[in-house]
Amino acid sequence: MADKLRCAVIGAGGIGLDHLHSLSTCHRAAAVALAESSAQRAREASARFNVPRSYADYRELLEQPDIDAVTIALPNHLHGPVAIEALKSRKHVLLEKPMATSAKEAAKIVEVAKNMKRTLMVAQTLRFNRHTQAAKAIMERGELGEVYHARCFWRRRSGIPRIGSWFTQKKFAGGGCLYDLGVHLLDACLHLLKDFEVASVCGQTFAKFGPRGLGEMDWGKSEVDPKRLFDVEDYAVALLRLKSGRTVAMEAAWACFQNQETREYGIDLLGTNAGLSLYPAKLFRNALDGLETIQFNANKVPHSEDRIHHFVSCVLDGRKPLVPAEESLKV
Known part of the structure; x- marks a missing residue:
């Protein structure tokens, strides 16, 4: 070549x-x-x-x-x-x-x-994000001990991509915020855990904003159906039980009333020796004088x-x- x-x-x-x-x-x-x-x-x-x-x-x-x-x-x-x-x-x-x-x-x-x-x-x-790559290195060094639970989420306050575009029509999109946002965080989370074997899933979806024409943002270049069809979910929640015994809680939302000061998207990993959160990458662990939080600069990463x-x-x-x-x- x-x-x-x-x-x-x-x-x-x-x-x-x-x-x-x-x-x-x-x-x-x-x-x-x-x-x-x-x-x-x-x-x-x-x-x-x-x-x-x-x-x-x-x-x-x-x-x-x-x-x-x-x-x-x-x-x-x-x-x-x-x-x-x-x-x-x-x-x-x-x-x-x-x-x-x-x-x-x-x-x-x-x-x-x-x-x-x-x-x-x-x-x-998100696998290529420098904070994900820094977190992956921490996980591979075993600094968290046994990781028994993880949470991943992406919740927008008002972020439905143009009601009536292909994003909001099931025949074109297949799903709503779960396919658009949830897949990003779930993939990054399972990647960090190095564990993709799922034993069971329970979950629930809702459509509380889109059908009322609320929560829209102006994103994308595709055509908009004048009927402004919306037949997908704008909120989804799930609990995954992995074959290893770990659990993963996941949330995805295009629109919801939430504290604007909280992270819009992130991952939290709970281990027996330390905890890790993204984004940005922070490590939480015991220190001689109590608890300490370490934030990583992630200046050098192994992948582009x-x-x-x-x-x-x-x-x-x-x-x-x-x-x-x-x-x-x-x-």
């Missing part, structure tokens, strides 16, 4: 633009094409990031022999079908979360990637903080990604 990975981005919405920005700052990659069904979004993205080719149909893009890898930034219901087609076209694939809208479809993606011997990575951004840069390096160097597809399948 050449020194530079020839990449294409499928989808030029808000996240697709982020992919293009990352590729434009990666010295080991080049954005050679994009696929976007909106002619206006395609023109704007191509001009902004100097992408030489654009296609209205992603299938035509996948037929191009001079493209080594694609990054997929599409509505959730398209993740599975497009990823499978890309892998069958012998492209390496970076796929936005969630991997798919069903476990069966996610398993098929992993199977095809193995059969085609292509690199597949889900873009779980940019998920796209990491993916590019893994493909070019033949390394296993920080986000193995098998772990994403379990999330």
